[in-house]
Amino acid sequence: MQPWRPRTRSQVRSKRHMGRRWGWCGRGARRAPTPAACRPRPAPQVLLNAPNTVGWLRAALLAAAAGAAPAAPLAAWWLAAASLALDAADGFLARRLGQVGGGAGGGLRGGRCDDARPPGTCTRKRLATGAPLGPLQATGFGAALDVLLDNAARAWLWCGALPGGAGAAPALLEGAVFACTHAVGGARGRGWGPLGQSGAAARAAPAGGPQATAHELRPRASPRSPSPTPAGRRPSQASGAAWKSEFFEPAPRWARAVMARGFRSPAGAAAVAGLMGCPLWAWAVRCGARARWRAPRERCMLRACSKPGLPALAHDHTRLAAPTAGTCRAVHGRRRRCGAGC
Amino acid sequence: VWGWLLIPCRVLAAAVEAWVLVAYARRLVDADLAAAAAAAASPPSGGGGG
Numbered sequence: 001m002q003p004w005r006p007r008t009r010s011q012v013r014s015k016r017h018m019g020r021r022w023g024w025c026g027r028g029a030r031r032a033p034t035p036a037a038c039r040p041r042p043a044p045q046v047l048l049n050a051p052n053t054v055g056w057l058r059a060a061l062l063a064a065a066a067g068a069a070p071a072a073p074l075a076a077w078w079l080a081a082a083s084l085a086l087d088a089a090d091g092f093l094a095r096r097l098g099q100v101g102g103g104a105g106g107g108l109r110g111g112r113c114d115d116a117r118p119p120g121t122c123t124r125k126r127l128a129t130g131a132p133l134g135p136l137q138a139t140g141f142g143a144a145l146d147v148l149l150d151n152a153a154r155a156w157l158w159c160g161a162l163p164g165g166a167g168a169a170p171a172l173l174e175g176a177v178f179a180c181t182h183a184v185g186g187a188r189g190r191g192w193g194p195l196g197q198s199g200a201a202a203r204a205a206p207a208g209g210p211q212a213t214a215h216e217l218r219p220r221a222s223p224r225s226p227s228p229t230p231a232g233r234r235p236s237q238a239s240g241a242a243w244k245s246e247f248f249e250p251a252p253r254w255a256r257a258v259m260a261r262g263f264r265s266p267a268g269a270a271a272v273a274g275l276m277g278c279p280l281w282a283w284a285v286r287c288g289a290r291a292r293w294r295a296p297r298e299r300c301m302l303r304a305c306s307k308p309g310l311p312a313l314a315h316d317h318t319r320l321a322a323p324t325a326g327t328c329r330a331v332h333g334r335r336r337r338c339g340a341g342c
Numbered sequence: 343v344w345g346w347l348l349i350p351c352r353v354l355a356a357a358v359e360a361w362v363l364v365a366y367a368r369r370l371v372d373a374d375l376a377a378a379a380a381a382a383a384s385p386p387s388g389g390g391g392g
Contacts, residue, residue: 170356177359180366251361258358271358274351281345 046139050097051090055145058083062153069160073287077280083153084276090146147178154279161282170279184247 046052065079155171162169248259257267 270351271355274355278348278352
């Protein structure tokens with residue numbers, strides 16, 4: 001497939017203008033830049049595009065939840081739930097607004113459009129007709145930020161829900177899976193080899209050499225996925241969805257059932273519900289329901305706390321069940337409201 | 343009550359996560375073994391004839 005090149009005079013002028021304005025292709029470039037040369041985009045265009053802005057909003061919501069948890073567990077729960085629910089919004093926005101990667105060259109996601117298309121042709125209409133399944137992210141950075149925020153939100157919930165530091169176990173598991181999957185995707189998309197850029201085996205095993213076994217993480221031909229990675233394709237495009245199909249080819253049946261069609265299957269929906277819902281539920285049971293969502297008990301507690309002269313001890317929002325003096329500081333922010341309303 | 347139903351779902355997700363970790367570790371080990379085998383099979387460089 002031939003890379004796109006400007007053919008008409010207006011196309012050449014447009015690309016030259018874009019290259020000079022954004023500095024994609026060097027200063028004073030007289031010739032029309034090729035899409036490969038224009039691929040690096042200005043950082044704000046990546047960091048602050050609509051899907052990634054949703055990511056920053058999710059981070060802000062999570063920070064607000066962490067800050068509000070001691071005083072207002074219910075609000076914190078809703079903030080954390082909103083942060084997790086917005087996970088689906090960024091992929092939707094990426095497809096809806098056409099910000100689906102590609103830089104100056106086309107823009108693509110899930111192999112629907114490719115680098116051979118001219119800039120701007122991966123339009124909303126095309127995406128509406130050819131958008132891949134599942135919440136996808138626009139850029140490689142956005143994909144990493146998305147999963148990182150998911151993991152952060154769930155880790156915070158687990159650490160608040162499980163006693164004795166046991167919340168670190170699911171957080172560690174999810175973090176390790178994040179590292180593994182992105183290592184596989186990065187190795188695939190960039191051709192880094194089995195261990196990524198700095199792996200010893202990557203240096204020891206040249207591409208196509210006798211060491212290229214079937215178990216290596218190098219791109220290999222597969223009837224079900226577009227592999228090997230086409231030259232010039234962005235890593236996130238090649239690795240975002242393709243690695244899932246290839247990585248899970250030797251998986252047992254139940255694992256493939258979970259990963260099938262981007263979690264859009266009964267098993268996948270159950271797994272996602274467990275991933276997202278279980279920490280929310282566990283946190284609510286431990287931190288929220290005991291205090292805020294059992295209204296009569298909390299009212300009693302708030303009345304007890306609203307009495308003057310109680311010492312302000314170290315608070316622990318996980319111990320809101322008992323209306324003791326230690327819990328008073330945890331609900332300090334509501335004392336005035338309760339006094340006015342009760 | 344319904345929240346307890348989420349636990350098996352989380353266990354299913356954890357099983358997939360565990361499989362991912364094991365599969366990735368196996369791939370790393372296989373790559374290391376293949377590299378070591380290739381290094382052992384390659385003719386030694388240098389050296390002089392007698």
